[in-house]
Amino acid sequence: MSVFQKLGIEPVVNCGASRSFYGSSIMSDPVREAIDSASRDYVLMSELGDAVGRRLSELTGAEWGVVSAGSAGGLALGTAACIAANDPLRMLRLPQPFHNEERVVLTPKGQRFAYDQSVRLAGARIIEVSDVAELAEALGRRHVVMILLFGERDASSSLKFDEILPLARKAGVPILVDAASEPLACPEHWTSRGADLAVYSIGKLIRGPAAAGLLLGRKPLVQAAWFNGPPHQSFGRAMKIAKEEMVGAVAAVEQWFARDLEAERRQWRLRVQTLRDRLAAIPGLKLDISALAGGIPRLKIDWSEAQPNLTFRELRRELLERRPRILIDDYGGSEHSTMISPFALGDEQIDLVGDALQVALTAARQPAAAPPPIEVEISGQWTVTLDFAVRPAVHQLRLRREGGRLEGQHLTPFGEVAASGVMTENGFELQAFHMVEGNTVSFRFVAENCASDAMSGFVELGAAASHTKxxxxxxxxxxxxFSAVPATET
Known part of the structure; x- marks a missing residue:
């Protein structure tokens, strides 16, 4: 029995690569051995920090390196270093402003991403700029502490790194690049081109500890980031990183550069092709192989014609109910498609996935006969109480029923947005999307009890950047x- 089974849960066969939601990746034996060895002794963390920084410099060609609490921790510590350097009078005041000064981080328009909240933790406000003129104007008029780039979007950006670099240099503003999903190279891609700092994930492509990331770059700035983080009593103390993770991260980087990349890519391509061949005979099934981040091929499976009555959610549920459980990913997919990555799959697992998909995508299915929607008039404004932790929140729903459709607005203390959905047998499902700091925040209301004078049910909550919806x-x-009653007129 595995440690997970002892806790009452079943592991999954992971078709979705190395997402944090799925446990990141599986560490190699040398990484596990390094972690186990580090757990058996004490060490001065200051000495370990210096030794790790030096070794990461040797491995990556960057001036210095720090192992952070995930790549998001690297973003936070890198930002803190750009704002407060290694000045304790500033470090210990973060995230508060110094002398009421503005604290701005600039980023090219369209490069906001899910994890830039780590940058805002240091008290910075992120402002998007569209082109060189806007960048120059902002650098001249605002107190800019850093420029943030989302590395994987640079090639398609209207404001590219090579255009930003000379203006940043002239203004003395450091550039931090989030390269968490990119393959690490030597020399490191971004700092070798002039960026001051670059952040990578250790727990994904590099197959190191899931809670570890890398911050690489100019030695004074990276060392300042180290002082802003654990074990020091400063801004990043909450982002604790252990000696085991530091040593494991270094071992993972060593393994990363020692591996036979071409042999690994051949294995990935072979496994994807094996799965494609296994499913190719299914009538109407669309199969397409493409390569995404890290050069890992993906197989896109589109069953919109082969199984038009099967949704992604239904297929995902069916596969998770099997033994062994099989997990398909919603990243890059749609209501009737998914992307299969071979990164976390061995030969035996590819066969398991192929067998399971063959069964699911050839099963006889009939359109589900939807029961008639509930006959109740709910058009109008409702006062909605949401049962958040600590204390409830009061929102408003302005609803308009048109047969089986439901339209309206979701009103919150932060603003209102359009909402749309459908009536169901017992109530309704209603979806509303809000924008917060470049992220789409989702409220999915499901009314399970519905009358003209009261309703109740649940709200499913989430958020996503544009590339992770x-x-x-x-x-x-x-x-x-949630519960709701008709709003009283005032």
Whole structure:
């Protein structure tokens, strides 16, 4: 029995690569051995920090390196270093402003991402700029502490790194690049081109500890980031990183550069092709192989014609109910498609996935006969109580029923947005999307009890950046109960 089974849960066969939602990746034996060895002795963390920084410099070609609490921790510590350096009078005041000064981080328009909240933790406000003229104007008029780039979007950006670099240099503003999903190279891609700092994930492509990341770059700035983080009593103390994770991260980087990349890619391509061949005979099934981040091929499976009555959510549920459980990913997919990554799959697992998909995608299915929607008039304004932790929140729903359709607005203390949905047998399902700091925040209301004078049910909560939208992220904050009554006129 595995440690997970002892806790009452079953592991999954992971078709979705190395997402944090799925446990990141599986560490190699040398990484596990390094972690086990580090757990058996004490060490001065200051000495370990210096030794790790030096070794990461040797491995990556960057001036220095720090192992952070995930790549998000690297973003936070890198930002803190750009704001407060290694000045304790400033470090210990973060995230508060110094002398009421503005604290701005600039980023190219369209490069906001899910994890830039780590940058805002240091008290910075993120402002998007569209082109060189806007960048120059902002650098001249605002107190800019850093420029943030989302590395994987640079090639398609209207404001590219090579255009930003000379203006940043002239203004003395450091550039931090989030390269968490990119393959690490030597020399490191971004700092070798002039960026001051770059952040990578250790727990994904590099197959190191899931809670570890890398911050690489200019030695004074990276060392300042180290002082802003654990074990020091400063801004990043809450982002604790252990000696085991530091040593495990270094071992993972060593293994990363020692591996036979071409042999690994051949294995990935062979497994994807094996799965494609296994499913190719299914009538109407569309299969397409493409390569995404890290050079890992993906097989896109589109069953919109082969199984038009099967949704992604239904297929995901069916596969998770099997033994062994099989997990398909919503990243890059749609209501009738998914992307299969071979990164976390061995030969035996590819066969298991192929067998399971063959069964699911050839099963006889009939359109589900939807029961008639409940006959109740709910058009009008409702006062909604949401059962958040600590204290409830009061929102408003302005609803308009048109047969089986439901339209309206979701009103919150932060603003209102359009909402739409359908009536169901017992009530309704209603979806509303809000924008918060570049992220789409999802409220999915499911009314399970519905009358003209009261309703109740649950709200599924989540949020996603533009490139991560799907059921996983839009449900990541769980469910809370809600109740509602008609709003009283004032």
């Amino acid at each position: 799907g059921p996983t992220t839009f449900g990541q904050f769980g469910r809370i109960a």
